[in-house]
Amino acid sequence: MMAFVPLNSHPNPQNVLVIGGGDGGVVREVAKHPAVKSIVMCEIDEEVVNACKEHIPSLACGFDDPRLTLHIGDGLEFLCSYPGQFDVIITDSTDPVVGDSDHQKSKDGPAMSLFNEEYYTKLHEKLTPEGILCSQGESMWLHKELIGSLLAKSRTVYPVVDYAYTCTPSYPSGQIGLIMCSKNPKTIFREPVLSWTADELKQYGLKYYNTDIHSAAFTLPTFMQEFLNTL
């Protein structure tokens, strides 16, 4: 979902950047999209990549894709030095803070620099004029206030911002959010530009994503919708 919700919200996602995602899962999924010509990935921790290659080959198989260029380093520094632009950028980071950010004492985590204003401004610069950004959007059960501040920040930069979530049993609370931003004011995230038949889903090897679940992912519980309406 973190790959196909942004990719299928763009009419022709040829050049994709993944920041974080060291387990290889997002790259594996991005590589399934028939429009993708180039994937650049910037992961800060080479040991994560190597450990996943060794122990979780079913995720790490994405690293073998010939369209992939892997950089090891800090995401913000990479954005500052990289000369090109991307159609889609996916930020698959760890949490900015360690601990339940809404309800208990917490401290900055290693991905904190991926949640600040400078990073958000750089992401905007590195997107093509109709570019789409998808950022790891935490859990509405655990981080409602944090999500609110990220969405509010995003709305000052992008004409279209929306919030979706997907079920992920291995994540805290069983779900993970997606903060979706588009530079194209005509983007309607809950209506994917590309929709695929059952045969195409099978051909591309998609076990979770489909067009209906893309739209349903933007349907929020009342408490979260009410909260977002207050922003």
Added chain:
Amino acid sequence: MMAFVPLNSHPNPQNVLVIGGGDGGVVREVAKHPAVKSIVMCEIDEEVVNACKEHIPSLACGFDDPRLTLHIGDGLEFLCSYPGQFDVIITDSTDPVVGDSDHQKSKDGPAMSLFNEEYYTKLHEKLTPEGILCSQGESMWLHKELIGSLLAKSRTVYPVVDYAYTCTPSYPSGQIGLIMCSKNPKTIFREPVLSWTADELKQYGLKYYNTDIHSAAFTLPTFMQEFLNTL
């Protein structure tokens, strides 16, 4: 969701039976529905009810509703002896088996009798001609085969059967399924008969349920949809 998906799939759910649900949560939600005139609940374990009244009053407040009649006893025996019928029956049981039923050795749990053929036949008898049944439908991540057998069994008895799920962070894998059955062949579960405005949701105190999320709950990931298509 376990209360409002079935209730809003029925045009006038006046008489409701809850089997299980000893924590009081389902009864609390059923009591919010303006059409409901009578709630009968049959829970096997009085100690669960008493413990929740003492320690989780925010859930157990439903037990104070004057429309509620609480029976303590076995659900199947209750169905065999109760003379009336219900518009909606909700089975909020524990799992039929203890352990991950699809992937490891498991054994029968205390709710096993709520998953057998006799119980399903009795439920059908106790529903009015347009009655709706909602049964605890396990997790698609953990119990796919069990869900398949329950749905296949239900399809031999009801003209309309569907599967939904809702996010529940405290449940294993973060979600719980709903097995939805209707005696009315015109029922389309993903299109609720009753839909409510934001003001009505607030008036009824609904923090999670809304009309859009009712429909979205029936949108399944590709792997689950493909599996159900094989049944």
